[in-house]
Amino acid sequence: MTLRRFAFNNVLRNSRIYAAYFLSSAFSVMVFFVYSMFAFHPGLKGEAIHSNVSMAMHFAEAIIYAFSFFFVLYSMGAFLKTRKKEFGILVMHGMSNMQLRGLVFMENMIIGFAATVTGIGIGLVFAKLILLVAQNALRLDQTLSFYFPISALGLTFGAFMVLFFAISLFTVVILRGHKLIDLLKGSTKPKPAPFASAFLSLSAVFLLAGGYAIALVVKGTLVVYAMIPVTIIVIAGTYLLFTQLSVYLINRSRGNRSFFWRRTNLVLFSDLAYRMKDNARTFFMVAILSTVAFSAIGSLIGFKSMYTSIMKDENPFAIEYTSQANNPQELSASHLDLIERTLAGSGADYRKYEADIKYAKLQSGQAVAVVRASSFNSIAEAAGEKLAAVQGNEAAVVYYNNSLYKKKSDMADVALADSKLTLHPVQAIRSVTLPIFENYYVVPDPLYDRLGEGEKVDRFYAFDARKDSADLVAIGKELEGRLDQDGANGHFKYFSLDYQLYLLDQQYGTVLFIGLFIGIVFFVGAGSFLYFRLYTDLEEDKRKFNAIRKLGLSDRELSGILTKQILLLFFVPILVAVIHGAVALTALQHMFDYGLFRQSALVLGIFVFIQIVYFALIRTRYIAKVKQA
Structure with missing residues (x-):
């Protein structure tokens, strides 16, 4: 068997692990391709406002591309950690370091190529439908006819193949310097007991409370001046919330024997502190990305509603x-x-x-x-x-x-x-x-x-x-x-x-169309991070619950423990993001003295509903995988 064939088989055998990464990457490629298709559309050339639409689409492409780079980089790092033991066995059986790095490089390129082709293919299949939706969203006068987007196709394929090539080279560099014993132990090395500082935990409370208080108290133009310092304070508080405060509260809960020894809480909370410590950075990234998505889309819809309402009231x-x-x-x-x-x-x-x-x-x-x-x-x-x-x-x-x-x-x-x-x-x-x-x-x-x-x-x-x-x-x-x-x-x-409302709808339609897709890409990326983190712990959960089941753990109790763990994994960062987003949109409301409650509740409610559906699907599959062991 050639190394190339071996790499291809590895991708197929690990399809469960790579599924979310592949689909998220394909979705990012599809959105990038859609924006490129609009940017190069012959019907958007000539008039000034159409040129602005084209320019805005290119700007959106840059944002999607930058996010995709960091998303793919993080995803590859997470997958390499789960496969350390596999790499150690290959090295022990005679695979050289050069061959191992070549194997990882080819696997990444195979996935990247497949995701790029799939994303472009989906974009082409639904191109006419997307053009029709955008034509109505952008309030364009003429019909956006379907055309074969050679320029968009070439730009998308070239840009993402360069991206996956660069990430593949970077992940190869990560493998350097790992000893055989470290690869064989993989993620089974004993973890030190999670420790949280009481001072840093208290700092998280003060930072978040202070940031919220400033954001909710200031009004008018002061909101603009407070925006950057409040954002920095809340980000720092969010990081300490997940890395320190959450672990500190779990450790303190162990001292309550009536709570800790009740039913399956012993199993749940004994492992929860380790999970919170391991997942702290993932939770932090998901919370910040989701907050950006909530705030951006909520602000855009709020601005549109506010200016439309003011224009109608005053004229x-x-x-x-x-x-x-x-x-x-x-x-x-x-x-x-x-x-x-x-x-x-x-x-x-x-x-x-x-x-x-x-x-x-x-x-x-x-x-x-x-x-x-x-x-x-x-x-x-x-x-x-x-x-x-x-x-x-x-x-x-x-x-x-x-x-x-x-x-x-x-x-x-x-x-x-x-x-x-x-x-x-x-x-x-x-x-x-x-x-x-x-x-x-x-x-x-x-x-x-x-x-x-x-x-x-x-x-x-x-x-x-x-x-x-x-x-x-x-x-x-x-x-x-x-x-x-x-x-x-x-x-x-x-x-x-x-006519002015028509122009406003057309200009804001462009911004909303771009902002909505970028927000969805961020949210899909955030959900994918949670999926990666969950399936990273799958093998460990299989071993752990197989051992506990021998002591008498029932199927119902097993499902209950896993449901609570997945529930915390999916909704703790989203809950934090919802609170962040609600405070940010309230501050925006104070800046313009205009009620945005309905728009804010609609945006946050839709994202929470999507997360509930995502949780329900992942929970069912994950529990079935653990029970199969």
Whole structure:
């Protein structure tokens, strides 16, 4: 038998151990290939926004590639530890160190080649479906037709074969310097009793509590400044949580005889401290990777929800047009005529509202905006806002206030310079409809008419159109292009709500599409780490429970012990990640003063559900493997 054939047979015989690693690698290859397929798609060339999509896909490829490198490196290190005894037997039977390193190199390359081909193959099979899903997610105008992605295929195959080649060389280097006796003992060498420092365990509590407290207390822009130090503190606390605090608590629980000697707790907790110590780094990596996935996807969905909600709240009308004071009247009239002709030609059912905004000078030399009550009330009523109730020299102070911008009302009297009038505020109204970001005043119509004729005047027009009466996105896009072509030196402002929401969905669709797949890759990688760690201990569990079973351990008790061990392995790091993610998303909520509970609960709930399904599948298979022994 040749060495090449021997390496191939080894891969087949160890398929159970390599299964999760192979599938996770193939999934990473598939996602990388999908992003490459989009990045090189001929339909995404030309327009600026499509070029941005292509650039974003290449950026996502870089992230996936970097993660895949470390994922494969860790996986190979874990598998080599489980096979030390096998390597020792091969060396004892005459295999040279060069042949052993060649064997490991070929095995890695066989798995890498198979994972790369499988990932690309799956991507090609589901290419049309993925293109269709992405087209709807990205809100692209044209259909993304299927094409044979030669460039994407070449880039993916070349990049991952280089990656697996580099990892294979690195794992060969790891084998150097191992003595035969060390290889034969493998993982059966007696482990020292796990010890945990009380000081470091207490430090873990203080670091996590302090990091959480800072993240939950700070608000507004302070969240940005606290983000990096809080992240460092929580990461350090998480590491100590798994390496010190968990072992310390288990060791302390042994002192409680009524608990420790109850039923099968003796078997469970005698081994649990060793498992926690051995799995500490794996738990730490899984918790951090899962936290990144939770926080990234939750933040992206939260941002999308927040900006969409704010845009709808602040722009209740389909189309808004503001003509500034120095905008030529004939140009303003031509723009308004164009807007109305476009709406009417599309069959839109709409109503037009307008308001003049005078900028009156104060005695201090500053200017303040003043709006006629009748115009303001007609617009406010259509927008569902509070109406102004003023008479005589009374005025209503209107202040702008939303989740990102806070402004308070000022109820002090206002003395106007030119007209010698004094406004007496009697009412405060929060409004976001008119395009004025500073406090302005709504006055009765007679008082408005007494203001100086030479005051600077802007005009605001709102077109309230029924959503189902016409394609408002197409209308908004058409008007945006035609109004921009007319120029006017920036003396007007045009806004189409539906078209801007369309652009926002398209831009955020790209980010969400990328973030979702990257988050899934991280989560799949985290689950694979747990799978590797679990099956690393399989042979030891077989020997241990076979011996204990001879002492009278029943099948039900065996299943109970293994279920609890697997439950802790799968859900302790995920529980920590969920808490980290919930705190991070709460801090994000404090930064923008916008509720993200529903979005956060949805993201965290989906990931926890996936983990429960994964646990149920792995538990059944693992218990069956142990019982077979």
